[in-house]
Amino acid sequence: MDRDNDAAVVNTHFRQTLLAINQVLGDKAAMDIYFAANLENFSTALLADNMGKTFNGYDYARILETIEITYGDRGPRILRRIGKESFHIVLREQPGWMNTGKRVFKLWSANQRSQFMLEAIVESQRKIYPNHEIWMEEKNGELAYIEQNCLVCYGRKSSHPVCHLTTGFIKEAIHWASDVDFEVRETSCTAMEDAYCRFVIAKSTATSQST
Ligand SMILES: [Zn+2]
Numbered sequence: 001m002d003r004d005n006d007a008a009v010v011n012t013h014f015r016q017t018l019l020a021i022n023q024v025l026g027d028k029a030a031m032d033i034y035f036a037a038n039l040e041n042f043s044t045a046l047l048a049d050n051m052g053k054t055f056n057g058y059d060y061a062r063i064l065e066t067i068e069i070t071y072g073d074r075g076p077r078i079l080r081r082i083g084k085e086s087f088h089i090v091l092r093e094q095p096g097w098m099n100t101g102k103r104v105f106k107l108w109s110a111n112q113r114s115q116f117m118l119e120a121i122v123e124s125q126r127k128i129y130p131n132h133e134i135w136m137e138e139k140n141g142e143l144a145y146i147e148q149n150c151l152v153c154y155g156r157k158s159s160h161p162v163c164h165l166t167t168g169f170i171k172e173a174i175h176w177a178s179d180v181d182f183e184v185r186e187t188s189c190t191a192m193e194d195a196y197c198r199f200v201i202a203k204s205t206a207t208s209q210s211t
Contacts, residue, residue, distance in 0.1 A: 007154055008053035009060045010128045015047040016093065017165070020085035021063070024078065037066040051128065057154030064152060064165055076164045083168025087176065090124075097124065101177060110178040114201065117177035118143055121170065133196070143201040144187075145170055153191035161186035163197050170199055 022030040034040050039059060048054070067082070068075035091098065101120065105113050118136050122145065125134045133148035145166075152163040163186050171184040183202050188194035 007057035007149070007151065009055045009057060009151055011048045011050050011052045011054055012093075013128060014055050014060060015049055016086055016089045017060070017063075017082070018042070018047065019089050020082045021067070023085050023089075024082045025067075033063060033066050033070060036070065037062045039063060057151045060151050061154040061156055065156060065162070068162065068164070079164035080168030080171070083165040083170075084172035086165070087169050087172045091176075098177075105177065110180040113178040114174040114180070114182060115143060117173050118145055118170070118201065121145065121173060145199045145201070146196050148190075148196040150190050150197040153189055153197065156191040157193075158189065158191040160192070161189035161197070162191045163189060163199075166197065167199060170201065174201060 018030075021033065025033065031040070034042055037059075039062070042055075042059075064079060067079055071078050097120070101113070101116055104116075108116070115138070122134055122136050125132070125147070129149065131149075135146050137144040137146060147166075150163060150166070152165050156162055167184050167186055171182065174180075174182050174184070185200050185202070186197060187200050188196060188198040190197055
């Protein structure tokens with residue numbers, strides 16, 4: 001697979017992330033981040049809400065990396081909050097996305113609901129990135145979400161997993177669907193030279209708390 005060719009970010013996706021960044025950091029701090037990431041000419045107003053691809057994965061990953069560096073120890077938590085916010089932006093902007101879920105959720109267990117949610121995320125990601133390898137796994141009672149062409153860490157090198165935004169998105173989505181707080185952990189990351197980014201969803205014994 002030609003990773004460079006498949007590394008362009010869909011405009012709607014890029015825009016939703018920037019909206020979430022602005023919402024979590026505030027407009028001024030968000031603009032400081034775009035400056036620090038050498039992306040000061042980008043603003044949400046310039047971004048088209050369509051399936052075109054104006055920006056590449058390097059731009060996208062650099063913004064997220066700049067947030068991580070700028071906020072130090074708080075960086076991962078802030079990025080998870082941005083992921084959480086992104087989920088609500090997607091829900092708001094694609095209100096039909098979860099229609100089927102809402103009809104059947106009442107009849108289902110938390111595990112069934114979280115599995116439905118994860119399948120819905122896989123499906124919607126495959127729809128906007130048809131050339132990407134994205135799939136779900138179920139092993140020993142644990143669900144996992146796997147992306148081989150992750151844009152969140154595109155071009156990055158790290159000794160630890162860095163896709164906090166995806167972790168926050170999945171955690172919030174599953175919490176929204178199931179009303180149960182599941183722990184979500186990134187166990188493999190392409191930034192660590194793993195073959196894919198893998199997010200494991202395990203039922204948490206912790207009480208619900210926002211991270
Ligand atoms: Zn990753």
